[in-house]
Amino acid sequence: MDEPKRIVEDGYDAISERYTELSRKFDWAPRRRYLNRLVDLLPEGSRVLELGCGAGVPATVELARHFDVTGIDLSPASIEYAQRFETDHLHFYLHDMRLPFWINHFNYAFNFFTSFGYFKTRREHDNAISTIAGAIKNNGIFVMDYLNVHYAEDHTIHQSEKEIDGVNFIITKWYDETHFYKKIIIEDEIMHNEPMIYTEKVAKFSLGDFTEMFAYQGLQLQEVFGDYSFSNYDVKKSPRMVMIANAQIQVKSARWGIAVPFR
Numbered sequence: 446m447d448e449p450k451r452i453v454e455d456g457y458d459a460i461s462e463r464y465t466e467l468s469r470k471f472d473w474a475p476r477r478r479y480l481n482r483l484v485d486l487l488p489e490g491s492r493v494l495e496l497g498c499g500a501g502v503p504a505t506v507e508l509a510r511h512f513d514v515t516g517i518d519l520s521p522a523s524i525e526y527a528q529r530f531e532t533d534h535l536h537f538y539l540h541d542m543r544l545p546f547w548i549n550h551f552n553y554a555f556n557f558f559t560s561f562g563y564f565k566t567r568r569e570h571d572n573a574i575s576t577i578a579g580a581i582k583n584n585g586i587f588v589m590d591y592l593n594v595h596y597a598e599d600h601t602i603h604q605s606e607k608e609i610d611g612v613n614f615i616i617t618k619w620y621d622e623t624h625f626y627k628k629i630i631i632e633d634e635i636m637h638n639e640p641m642i643y644t645e646k647v648a649k650f651s652l653g654d655f656t657e658m659f660a661y662q663g664l665q666l667q668e669v670f671g672d673y674s675f676s677n678y679d680v681k682k683s684p685r686m687v688m689i690a691n692a693q694i695q696v697k698s699a700r701w702g703i704a705v706p707f708r
């Protein structure tokens with residue numbers, strides 16, 4: 446297995462359960478409202494693919510109340526956790542988003558809460574976008590929300606600590622020219638285990654980078670919003686980039702280097 450894949454798998458696997466505990470304590474209200482707004486915009490019953498779904502809670506499970514949802518993630522521990530929520534309308538698979546998945550099958554694809562940008566090369570990121578372009582049908586919609594670089598630089602909280610049921614989470618954040626970094630140390634006072642340490646990095650992709658990456662795979666950026674309330678995007682002031690793209694008929698396949706009408 447190549448190195449970045451191993452790191453992502455091992456890292457998320459090791460902390461998957463703890464991360465899920467931590468994320469359950471987030472203030473989910475704004476994200477829930479955001480999901481509900483998205484749900485309102487899209488016809489019920491559509492087929493949805495969520496890439497990088499993690500343990501599936503609460504986002505993927507929430508979506509499955511309205512759609513036929515398939516969640517994919519690279520972390521075996523997260524997928525194993527998520528599979529307990531499976532129903533007739535909700536399925537989870539262990540899958541690397543850099544590899545094709547169910548061609549021309551979905552009406553919508555979602556990538557939520559910065560579940561992108563951690564691969565080593567641009568080609569791997571292109572491959573992940575190619576998976577999305579291939580998985581959605583003609584005129585299908587792709588929604589991705591990603592951090593906004595300028596805002597994230599200005600608002601980086603370098604050190605924070607949270608204690609949940611005797612487990613201490615120490616989070617350190619920093620950035621350089623090309624990436625944001627986050628180190629999570631998990632200390633379990635009850636288990637008296639060695640602390641778990643996990644570091645992740647996320648690329649500083651701009652709106653221009655995404656527009657180009659999408660276009661290269663035949664996805665056209667239609668709208669950009671600046672937060673989970675769908676406010677206008679402002680390059681300096683918006684906390685997020687909520688990008689909505691649609692799939693065009695003629696898709697230039699970066700992988701095969703030819704123009705193919707592949708849906």
Ligand SMILES: C[S@@+](CC[C@H](N)C(=O)[O-])C[C@H]1O[C@@H](n2cnc3c(N)ncnc32)[C@H](O)[C@@H]1O
Nearest residue numbers: 453457497498499518519520540541542558560
């Ligand atoms: C920041 S977490 C977010 C999880 C979930 N979307 C949420 O908001 O709770 C990023 C997720 O991307 C997954 N991931 C990383 N690389 C991946 C890959 N190549 N293919 C699929 N999932 C991947 C990780 O395992 C992790 O669950």
